[in-house]
Amino acid sequence: MRILIAPDKFKGTLTGVQAAAAMSEGALRVYPEAVVTMLPVADGGEGTLEAAVAAGFTERFNTVVGPIIKPAGAVWGIHRQTRVAVIETAQASGYLLCEPTVENSLRAHSYGSGQLIVAALEAGATEIIVGLGGSAMTDAGSGALRALGLKLLDGQGHLVPLGGGSLLDVAAIDASGLDPRLAGVKIRMAVDVDNPLYGYNGAAHVFSAQKGADDDAVQKLDAGLRHLASLVREATGVDVDVAGAGAAGGFPALFLAYAGATIERGFDLVAEMIGLDEALADTDLVITGEGSMDEQSLSGKAPIGVADAAHARGLPVVVVAGRITVTPQELAKHGVVAAVSATDVAGSPEAALADAARYTIRATSEALNGI
Incomplete structure (x- = not known):
């Protein structure tokens, strides 16, 4: 199993690198033999x-x-x-x-x-x-x-x-x-x-x-x-x-x-800069996400950009986010097969924000166990 982890930052809690590290730990708890590649992404602004x-x-x-x-x-x-x-x-x-x-x-x-x-x-x-x-x-x-x-x-x-x-x-x-x-x-x-x-x-x-x-x-x-x-x-x-x-x-x-x-x-510019296409060519599963997966995300934010690029290659996509306010059906259009938020795992937004890394790890494991 080759897993590409390509999240944007969780604004206010985790940088893209920190989010990727947490997702990696969560993924390896489910697939300990997996080869994990971390490739944080961004929209062109901070990050x-x-x-x-x-x-x-x-x-x-x-x-x-x-x-x-x-x-x-x-x-x-x-x-x-x-x-x-x-x-x-x-x-x-x-x-x-x-x-x-x-x-x-x-x-x-x-x-x-x-x-x-x-x-x-x-x-x-x-x-x-x-x-x-x-x-x-x-x-x-x-x-x-x-x-x-x-x-x-x-x-x-x-x-x-x-x-x-x-x-x-x-x-x-x-x-x-x-x-x-x-x-x-x-x-x-x-x-x-x-x-x-x-x-x-x-x-x-x-x-x-x-x-x-x-x-x-x-x-x-x-x-x-x-x-x-x-x-x-x-x-x-x-x-x-x-x-x-x-x-x-x-x-x-x-x-x-x-x-x-x-x-x-x-x-698009960041994806070219970091070699996203090359990374997608050498993976079996993609995990992406951001602090808030919402309607604005569906308008072309980085995680949906990652999902679309992976979906075009026939790769399954898992979303892990601080919170998720869009429906599974909306995400499925972008190749997302599972989506779990840290807020749902933690039980409240306050708990998720207080220990974002811990609950991102758990959300990732839960998402992967569900597919």
């Missing part, structure tokens, strides 16, 4: 770097400028052979690095994420995957590109301050000092949302409130994104108000115009 490292990427560490100027330590990864680098905006420009206040929602920037891209270029990266999610800023990636030499100037030719709250003051974009190495590297933005840059469904209106913005700040940030997009369109002819450009405070936007970046479905 993308962890999935890369678990798949063989080497961790690197840099001290960068955090989202409100204070220094922050950030981890990123690079593959020794392929020279593919992976960074996460959450590492250098994440909302956990600053208080969610109105002032910070306007000041927060992505400069540190740009410094990680610089570090990847200096390490010889030929491709850079940027995992978008957990960000503090709404600056259209302007801070990151400023770390790479782009200049945003006001009407007097002075640099405008960092942060989304200053975008309305931009009168001109100077790309003459942009790092020439960007022309020789492929930048791929991993997203798990399809929000445009601005407007009612854009970065400011949908996401900035959770970063501390009040109604006035939301309006100011959205107007700034719209204004900057107009300047970019005039300067480059590129329309950056496209699906997915609203991820991580609009981070992809300026990279589309000035670095030839692409926006890609996060799970």
Whole structure:
């Protein structure tokens, strides 16, 4: 028996690696002779770097400028052979690095994420995957590109301050000092949302409130994104108000115009990066899961992506999750033959959260005993 264990994180309780380890222990209790392979997955946001490292990427560490100027330590990864680098905006420009206040929602920037891209270029990266999610800023990636030499100037030719709250003051974009190495590297933005840059469904209106913005700040940030997009369109002819450009405070936007970046479905990109197809070709059973298996999961979250890929190969899939609110019939459409939640095994959500690893182990064993 060859078992592939490929969960996403159980947000708030277990990382993808920890969830995989718990599932592995549960599986080996039922099939002690099984050959188990652990391959954590992600949607392109937080957890993308962890999935890369678990798949063989080497961790690197840099001290960068955090989202409100204070220094922050950030981890990123690079593959020794392929020279593919992976960074996460959450590492250098994440909302956990600053208080969610109105002032910070306007000041927060992505400069540190740009410094990680610089570090990847200096390490010889030929491709850079940027995992978008957990960000503090709404600056259209302007801070990151400023770390790479782009200049945003006001009407007097002075640099405008960092942060989304200053975008309305931009009168001109100077790309003459942009790092020439960007022309020789492929930048791929991993997203798990399809929000445009601005407007009612854009970065400011949908996401900035959770970063501390009040109604006035939301309006100011959205107007700034719209204004900057107009300047970019005039300067480059590129329309950056496209699906997915609203991820991580609009981070992809300026990279589309000035670095030839692409926006890609996060799970697909992560699956390619970690070699999911190759792993599926050498397995008999797949176990996947996440913290909450719900209706949103069925819209293309990582565990359902894993299940669909396995189902296409005729492989049975077992789901283990913190909680499950979708029906067995809905899961069966994706090749799932058994699904057990830690909450059901523990008897209550509180108990499951208090000892997530223990109950994930037990849920995995119970699921496998039932097939």
